[in-house]
Amino acid sequence: MKLVACTALIFAATLQLGAQPAHPAHPAKKVKVQDFITDCEKSDFVRTPKFAQTMEWFQRLSEASPMVNITSFGTSPLGRDLALVVVDKDGLTTPAAIREKGRVIVLIESCIHSGEPDGKDASMIFLRDMVVGKKNIDVLDNVSFLFIPVFNVDGHENFTALNRINQNGPVELGTRNTSQQLNLNRDFLKADAPEMKAWLKMYNHWLPELFIDVHVTNGADFQYVMTYAIDNMTDNMEPGITAWSRDIYEKQLCEQMEKVGFPIFLYGNFKKYNAPETGFVADTFDPRYSQGYAAAHNRLGLLIENHIYKPYRQRVEATVEAFIATARILSENKESLVSTLAAADAYTSSAASRKEPFGFQYKATEEKSFMADYLSWGRDTVVSDLSGGEWVTHDYSDPITLHIPVYTSYKPSFSVQLPEAYILMPQWDAVRELLDLHGVKYTVLEQPRTVEVETYRYTGGKFSSRQSEGRIPVQATFTTQTETLEYPAGSILVDMDQPASRVAMWMFEPAAPGSLTYWGFFNVCVQAGNEFWIRPQYMEVKGREMLAADPQLKARFEQKLREDAAFASDPQAILGFFYDIVRKRAHQNNELHPIWRVMDRNQLK
Numbered sequence: 342m343k344l345v346a347c348t349a350l351i352f353a354a355t356l357q358l359g360a361q362p363a364h365p366a367h368p369a370k371k372v373k374v375q376d377f378i379t380d381c382e383k384s385d386f387v388r389t390p391k392f393a394q395t396m397e398w399f400q401r402l403s404e405a406s407p408m409v410n411i412t413s414f415g416t417s418p419l420g421r422d423l424a425l426v427v428v429d430k431d432g433l434t435t436p437a438a439i440r441e442k443g444r445v446i447v448l449i450e451s452c453i454h455s456g457e458p459d460g461k462d463a464s465m466i467f468l469r470d471m472v473v474g475k476k477n478i479d480v481l482d483n484v485s486f487l488f489i490p491v492f493n494v495d496g497h498e499n500f501t502a503l504n505r506i507n508q509n510g511p512v513e514l515g516t517r518n519t520s521q522q523l524n525l526n527r528d529f530l531k532a533d534a535p536e537m538k539a540w541l542k543m544y545n546h547w548l549p550e551l552f553i554d555v556h557v558t559n560g561a562d563f564q565y566v567m568t569y570a571i572d573n574m575t576d577n578m579e580p581g582i583t584a585w586s587r588d589i590y591e592k593q594l595c596e597q598m599e600k601v602g603f604p605i606f607l608y609g610n611f612k613k614y615n616a617p618e619t620g621f622v623a624d625t626f627d628p629r630y631s632q633g634y635a636a637a638h639n640r641l642g643l644l645i646e647n648h649i650y651k652p653y654r655q656r657v658e659a660t661v662e663a664f665i666a667t668a669r670i671l672s673e674n675k676e677s678l679v680s681t682l683a684a685a686d687a688y689t690s691s692a693a694s695r696k697e698p699f700g701f702q703y704k705a706t707e708e709k710s711f712m713a714d715y716l717s718w719g720r721d722t723v724v725s726d727l728s729g730g731e732w733v734t735h736d737y738s739d740p741i742t743l744h745i746p747v748y749t750s751y752k753p754s755f756s757v758q759l760p761e762a763y764i765l766m767p768q769w770d771a772v773r774e775l776l777d778l779h780g781v782k783y784t785v786l787e788q789p790r791t792v793e794v795e796t797y798r799y800t801g802g803k804f805s806s807r808q809s810e811g812r813i814p815v816q817a818t819f820t821t822q823t824e825t826l827e828y829p830a831g832s833i834l835v836d837m838d839q840p841a842s843r844v845a846m847w848m849f850e851p852a853a854p855g856s857l858t859y860w861g862f863f864n865v866c867v868q869a870g871n872e873f874w875i876r877p878q879y880m881e882v883k884g885r886e887m888l889a890a891d892p893q894l895k896a897r898f899e900q901k902l903r904e905d906a907a908f909a910s911d912p913q914a915i916l917g918f919f920y921d922i923v924r925k926r927a928h929q930n931n932e933l934h935p936i937w938r939v940m941d942r943n944q945l946k
Contacts, residue, residue, distance in 0.1 A: 372405045377469045381462040381511070386654035389458040389511040392421065392497055395490050398465060399426055406472045407432045408481070415539025417495045418520050423539055426488040428468060430481040436547045439485045445675055447667065448487040448549040453525045453556070453631070455497035455515030456505040459647050460555025463660035464488045470661075480668040483675045487547060492536065495520035507559060510653030526554075527810050529634040530848055531860045532778055545780035550678060551590075551641045551671060554631035555660060558608065558646035561615050562735045564716035566651045566659040567598070568608040570644040572636040575625050575703045575751050579639055579685035579694075586641055589674055590667075594643075597666035603659040604716065607747070608646045615733045617715050620746040622705040628847045629855035637844045638780075639685040641678075643667070686840040695761070695837065699846065700753025701853050709750035715743045755852045759837060760938035762945060763849050764794065767831035769935055772857060775848065776833070781841045784834045791827045792944045797851055797934035798822065802867040812861045817851050819934065826937065834945070849936045858934070866932055875923070877916040884919035894922075 379398060380390040390398070396411075403409040408430060413422040433439045439446060451460030468488065470476040491497045497515035504514040518524055519534055528537040544552075558568065571591055573583045598605045612619035626633035632642025645663060647656040671678060688694050719739030725732040764786075765772055776783055802817040835845050851858035858867065888895040898918065902909045909915075939945060 372473055374469060374474045376405075377402060377473055379462060379465045379469070381653075381657065382466070384511075386462075386652070386657060387510060387512055389462055389514070389653075391500060392491055392494055395461060395465070396422075396424055399424070399490065402469065402472070408472050409468070410434050414543035415536065418535055419495045421494040421498070423492070423494060423536060424490055425543065426464075426468075426486075426490065428472070428481075428486040428488065430485070433485070443675075444483055444485045445551070445671055445678060446485050446487060446547060446549040447671065448489070448544070448547065448552045449664065450489045450492055450552070450554045450631070452489075452491040452493055452497050452515065453554060454517045455491065455493045455499075456508070456517055457555070457557035457647075458497075458511065458514065459557055459653075459656045459660050460553075460645070461490050463555070463657045463664065464490060466657065467661045467664045477665055477668060480672040483672040484668050486668075487549060492540070493517075493519050493525055494536075505557075505649070508557060508649045509651060521811075523810055526556075526631060527629050527855075529631065530628050530775075530779075530844075530855050531810075531812075531857065531862075532775060533810065533812075538778055541778040541780075545638075545778070548638065548640065548780075550682060551643065551667065552631065552635045553643045553645060553664070553667065555645045556647070557649050557656065559649040561611060561617070562650060562718060562720075563606070563617070563648070564718065564740055565606045566603055566648055566655045567605045567663065568646045568648065569594075569605055569663075570608040570624055570626065570632060570646070572626055572632050572642060574623055574749060575753075576700055577625070577627075577633065577703075578636045579688055581681045581688070582636075582639060582641065582685050585678065585681045589677065590641065590670055593670045594663070594666050597669070598659075598662060601662045601666075603662055605659075605663075606715065608644060615720070617717050617743050617745050620710070620748060621713075621715070622748050625703050625751060627701065627854040628844065637841075637847055639682060639689055639840055639843075689840050689842055690838045692761075692838075694842075695759040698756035698758050699843075700756040701847075701850075702754035703751040704754055705748050706750045706752055707748060710746040710748045712744050713747045715745045717741050717743050757846075757850055757852070758940075759842075759846060760795065760940050761942040762837055762939040763835040763845060764792070764828050764937040764939060765833040765835065765849075766935040767829060767833065769862075772848075772862065772936075773833055775857075776835065776845070779841060779844045779848075781835060781845045782839050784836070786828065786832045786834050787830055789827055789830050791825060792937075792939065793823060793825050793941065794937040794944070795940050796822060796824050796826070796937055799851075799863075799867045799932040799934065802864075804864075804868075810860075813864070814859050815861055815864060815867055817858050817867045819851055823940075828937070836945075851934060863935065866934060875920075877913065877920045880916040880919040880923070883923060884916065887919060887922070 380394055381388065399411055403411050408428055410427045412425050414425045415423040417423060427434045429439055436446060449464055451464055452458055471478055496519050499516045500513045502513050504516055519536060521534060523534045525534055525537055528534050532538050532541055571586050572578055573586045595605060607623040609621060609623035611617050611621055628634040628637040632644045635642030645660060719736040719741055721734050723732050723734060797819040800818045800820060802815040805814045847853050848857050850856055857863065888898060
């Protein structure tokens with residue numbers, strides 16, 4: 342099957358950023374591939390090594406090759422190193438030095454979910470074959486690599502055969518969550534986990550041209566060993582990157598994977614569970630997730646989702662081939678990629694990027710689709726003699742090809758006109774710390790000033806009935822208005838004329854999926870306490886004063902008395918009428934979103 346039709350057409354303790362880690366003297370003797378057979382290969386792809394074994398292997402490789410350097414970008418809550426393996430033809434270990442040589446940088450991350458170790462073992466085999474076996478060594482002329490063998494290192498060491506019991510190998514695995522019970526692949530914006538804080542510093546120091554995050558999925562059953570996602574079906578990415586990723590990278594990746602016997606398909610869902618003939622909808626991802634975060638930074642992100650029911654050997658081998666294909670594509674298209682990303686940064690830093698509303702919360706529509714061949718299995722639906730429910734079974738001796746609709750039209754549920762700048766109130770230190778982690782540039786305003794801004798005022802919110810990632814998510818409601826307000830000294834100005842402007846937007850806009858509002862950073866504003874320690878009976882005095890001082894209020898009060906008999910006959914409701922007015926006047930900014938939108942750049946002069 343032509344996959345193009347169904348896809349592309351549509352050990353240091355601390356990383357000293359910028360420092361060159363000392364590389365040990367390398368032995369004169371030649372090394373052979375056989376010297377670096379991995380523990381996974383030795384077990385015939387039944388087992389995956391633990392962290393110490395993994396890093397001992399990388400250390401030996403580093404000692405054998407000047408192209409491989411190992412450092413650390415932080416530590417886990419349990420004190421384990423977050424290892425980063427830097428691979429460059431000349432042994433360079435800083436982004437500036439590597440890019441001065443005209444090379445692009447690819448970050449390959451494994452074990453963000455440590456029960457999904459495919460990327461770790463694939464990285465070892467891919468790197469060994471390249472630097473020792475000299476396979477595809479020529480790509481290092483144009484491409485350098487960063488490898489994170491194990492991101493969720495504490496979860497990785499929680500080895501047991503009981504994790505992911507439906508996964509087809511290896512026999513023992515780590516866990517999905519960290520030692521603090523956080524899911525790192527929901528944490529890219531809010532950065533609650535120490536591991537993620539360290540990762541963000543590393544990522545925004547290197548800002549790799551391409552980021553690959555390797556996972557293993559479950560759910561529907563099909564022939565594909567690998568599915569994938571690139572965030573190029575919505576307007577989340579700058580248009581030039583969207584086109585490059587679709588027309589060059591995705592197209593060639595699909596072609597090359599099919600040539601080596603591992604055809605790939607989009608990651609997503611059927612219109613009806615386990616019924617591909619009903620149609621397919623690819624998933625889209627906001628910056629809570631890895632490739633969505635890369636997109637917010639005007640960089641490419643590839644999500645690999647290997648299929649949980651496929652043998653571990655197949656999953657690792659397919660991942661190796663995806664690394665090879667990616668390296669080859671970027672090496673051969675380096676100049677166009679670099680120029681595309683530079684143009685995207687320039688565009689995002691300009692007023693042109695704010696002419697049209699920015700949409701998010703994308704939903705698939707049926708306006709556009711194309712027919713694609715889909716590699717499935719023969720299947721049957723039976724009534725389970727265990728549960729009594731409907732059970733779909735698959736016949737692996739009956740591979741079939743279905744011709745199915747793939748829906749490619751998405752519309753945002755919510756859109757905003759991006760501002761010229763945001764102003765963050767200075768008391769929100771945690772938000773300022775996030776700006777530093779995300780590489781968002783800002784200015785501290787030293788003097789108070791009155792400005793006209795667009796604001797959000799919260800009117801309430803629907804709080805989740807259960808926690809998520811240790812937080813209580815909220816779907817807030819709010820009004821939008823233009824107001825003249827004074828910001829205090831020390832306020833933070835985030836000018837949107839910068840490449841990371843969309844990262845700020847995703848954090849600051851209350852309606853954005855995964856925003857700081859969603860994650861509960863501003864719950865005290867969404868559900869303001871408005872404690873007001875005055876007895877309503879005082880309104881017997883204050884109410885008369887208010888009516889005497891405000892003819893419009895008096896007219897409104899008298900009209901309500903005439904039109905609302907229940908109100909007119911309820912002394913407490915009448916006192917409450919005045920009480921609410923006084924309370925709101927006293928606490929008028931409790932419900933104010935603490936990030937204001939500057940719509941007119943002249944307000945900044």
